[in-house]
Amino acid sequence: MLEQLKCEQNGTLLDVLQVINTNGKGIAFVVNEGDEFIGVLTDGDIRRLLLEGKALSSKIGDYPNTNCATAQVNETFQEMLEKTSDAVSILPILDEQGKLVDFFQYQNNVYIPVAAPNLKGNEFKYLVDAFLSTWISSSGTYIRQFERDFSTFCECEYGVAVSNGTVAIHLALETLGVGKGDEVIIPDLTFAATINAVFHANATPVIVDVKEDNWCIDPAEIEKAITPQTKAIIPVHIYGQPCDMDAIMDIAKRHNLFVIEDCAEAHGATFNGKKVGSFGDISTFSFFGNKVITTGEGGMCVTNSEKLNDRMCVLRDHGMSKTKRYWHDEVGYNYRMTNLQAAIGVGQLERIDEIIDFRRSIEAAYVEMLADVDFIRFEPHFENRKRITWLVSALVTNGKRDLLIEKLKENSIDARPFFYPLGDMEPYKDNVFSNANSKKLSATGINFPTAQFLTPKLQERIKAIFEELK
Template sequence: MELDKMLCEENATLLGVLYTINTNTKGTAFIVDQSKILLGVVTDGDVRRALLSGKQLDTKVSEVLQNHYVIGSLGDSYETLLSKTNSKIKILPIVDENKRVVDFFEYRTDITTPVSSPYLKGNELKYVTDAVLSTWISSTGKYIDQFEQEFATFSECDYGVAVSNGTVALHLALATLGIGEGDEVIIPDLTFAATINAVLHANATPVIVDVEKDSWCIDPLEIKKAITKNTKAIIPVHIYGQPCEMDSIMELANQHNLFVVEDCAEAHGATYKGRKVGSFGHIGCFSFFANKIITTGEGGMCVTNDAKQNLKLRQLRDHGMSKEKRYWHEEVGFNYRMTNLQAAIGVAQMEKVNEILDERMSIGSMYSSGLNGMNGFEMQKKLQDREKVVWLYSALIKDNKRDEVLKELKEQGYDARPFFYSLSEMEIYQDYAFSNKNSLEISSEGINLPTYVGISDDVIQNVSKHLERFIDK
């Protein structure tokens, strides 16, 4: 417990106080009796001044305690606590009515807890070193084949084509399917800009439709309304780890002869009716950016069950060059290749992918059990047939309080993120908007909380506590 590290018993020596301060790294110790009743607050500066005035390291701390110190009371609002801090007092004990220390308040402007952090504690370094020693550091090498095969198997697809990031995975998929000028591609309003940028870079026309209120994913009813004779494809985005309603989407696609490119950048391992996302459409696209469920630093993958698409993806990824005749180009292609170094990290990540997913799930459960049922807080829904994964823990903060909550967390040293803006809100994409009502609301209320393997229970509890205190206000 972080609080325990702040406490120092009244009969401690100055040396003992220094030990406490050294452990908590906060420059302050709260001096308490055996019942944790507060007797005083001592800073590293107080100890220094005491030593300079002739006290010894074995002097009892009780001899240097001063009467003047600042405390917070249980039930004080954030603003009250904040008003008690200044340039010198950045940390204060919070006491109950018996003056027992029950918590502490710390004013911090630095972000110490990131929203996300990659888990690289397996064989990542070993395999990257191996790749370096092998001298195969560009886009040929054993790790690329291995990563492609393992990730395709994980995604329940026959083929995997590794690329340099998730955005080009989407672009490559559209190019492979022949989507271009004059073609309309239906995408959700609530997504990262990469989804729409890929469509625009393919010279096709995006059609932005609204998302379902419950799942935050593209709404099949809105897709249906937006289909025209020019529609060529749908890009369902499994947003924030939540799978889209794939049966309805595939049914519409089949009825209207449309391609489906799944954007699975945030949903590795999520399932719909027991089947992995990425395996429903013609091509599934993943991102391995450092904040994603598994990472290769930068990186992405297209997965497919179609042997022909697999070959075309590979050819276009590699300048459109013939696989039989070197330097003979049959298509105007790209250089979208992944390096063996990135794939080496990917292979190490695949060794732990299920462990990572389980760990993220239990982080999600811990947040949910602390926050569930709180007024003004709506956690991401678990829907029938859809087994979501936890990418970043995502929730809605109602009553226009989202931005204040973000500010509060930031001030407490916790990085949290708002949801993506609705694409249709941004001037450069506005002309492509078809419908956006739910998306606008969700986007203005959504928050992502710190989520990464290795996050401590204390952080989750503290973040929840700050949220609770603030939302209940």
Template sequence: MNIPISIPDLSGKEFDYLLDAFSSTWISSRGKYIDAFEREFAVFCECNSGIAVSNGTAALHLALVALGIGEGDEVVVPDMTFAATINAVLHARAIPVIVDIEKDSWCIDPREIEKAITPKTKAIIPVHLFGQPCDMAAIMNIANRYNLYVIEDCAQAHGARYNGKKVGSFGNIGCFSFFGNKVITTGEGGMCVTNDSHLDGRLRLLRDHGMSRTKKYWHECIGYNYRMTNLQAAIGLAQLERVESILKKRSKIESDYRDYFAGNQSIEFQRNDINLTEKITWLVCILVDLKKRDFIIEKLKGYGIDIRPFFYSLSSMPIYNQYKFSSRNSEEVSQRGINFPTNYMVTESILSDIGKLLSVN
């Protein structure tokens, strides 16, 4: 048995579009698929502009630089997130400030954000962790009162909503990842979305070496090569055409897990009933007894079932600990968390196997 944590769904027009892009010879960072993917993804996110980039980390770094955040500036980030969030801040030469998460949502705690604000604070990066939207009403209220930028990290939350509005459309810039295990994929890739026309221009300038869009080889600023290829965008556009279907399939997989393990008091699923939020299923997430977590993971891996621990809390790692402001809830969630395989191979038989293995101490 070999059940991976995630499998990209490439059953649509991905190969057709990829072959078309290849045959056109527009295989680098220009072409019709780049334009179409940017346009259609912005529509999906209910934003005015989409700027395709090479990966999700590049999207975060580009957003920080476009907003003028740099040396000496503080940026508030959650303790529970993939390291790309904090690394992007450090790449921008800014100072990350790590704050705790809410116990229920596992997302950044607005109360801790406000406590951590100093005269040097310039931005907040709320991470919609595992498809769960952050409390964007509270976060935007704080940002408005303290005149702070908001960069949404939506790498795991394509299509999630808060109070009926898509994540990525609340802050100054929303950042997405299209890595192979994400809801939709381009293999590697990312996207910045924004409703600000000035930021749209700034992001595009910085993405392409800082080169003028009207005067070839004239560089207006020091930029980066953060471009997506037309080949990647071809795959992304085909994925995007089926994103609602993909989201429904992932949601059904999570429902199957919930139904199968209903009544199992040793498992605590990610909350899906938090007020005003409409989470999506990225990976099926549970909490188990801290003392049993690692044993469960190794046991299921031994049977070819790829279940994974949650991310380490940022503050638990020596290279980031100096930036910690608060971390109580994140430490517990990190140490108890498990991601189940979330793909079409998870059948009733596989659920039964997982259930049997979990029931054996």
């Protein structure tokens, strides 16, 4: 695209017009023969020059506006954004020698998805490296590195990279021997992957309610739902909020139950200073594109047990013996992650703290912007739980949640309602033990996007919508 914006200084006004006509942006960047930036000419400038009597064949010469806004390669997105205005929406980006190397364009009213991957570090470099190594399937150094680095991040000994977060839960259940006739307690407020994985293991899900204050599975409801068939609990750290892991681990210990933490939405959150994922027998993560870090599709099981780690590695790879290739002692799965995905994951992990901080700053901006809106209650914070911001989650207490989502959508801002209560849906309705709070939360909850920080223009758009809804 940059080439379509460029015009050489020794050309004519007609050349500029042709450049502008091709790029459709109303502007051309004029450069000298050495690609050094001279200035800009807009379609309005050309019109004025023609009205002053200049010919289309006139040389560009000194006509470009040299006093225009430019950006330097090392400037941040925010710094560049601040240089834009309604009149100037596109900036040439120059290197230290003053050469034109790129451009920055801010479009108001662009579609803002609810979440977007942040791939600005070494992800592409590592991906190309993995590609060039030709180890593009599920062997390769990035897999091992990603497993090692991510399990360390989770304060766990072992990591088993898999194809997505759903099979991670299934693999955990299979590895722990949870299957037919076993009951698995899960929360009602979660993405369907949690319950589907239980069905995939041929076990019976038992859906229990969440707590109204923290939106996570209610330990008191777990306790009530336990039967002699109960084999495992899957607490879900929903919308970045850690569950009460003290209470859950205590219940599990007393009733001899396995705990599989579903951490798909909570990478890096802590409970009592300890990372989520480090409490359960096995914990699972998702690296889907909308998650805190992504590998496109992808997931990981983490554990502190060498035995469980070894069994997961075997089951992930068709149940193939670790010591005798192509020898199968049991039926397994192909749940492997590719080296290409892991390469992206390694790049993502290098910046996970920065990404978490970025999402947190977006939430802080929402909280500040909507401080005087009395019908929005943002996701709570608790003293012993350091939650993360996955999406910016809140409750809309004036009954206008759906209207708000509609209005945001009309303004190209993608917000989404909380997950539907699992128990309200046909495939799961017979598995409900309790879900009253979940129903209430589901009817009022909203997720605002974390895809882009709140620029002043975006804030104006959102504030105007809230004014309408007051």
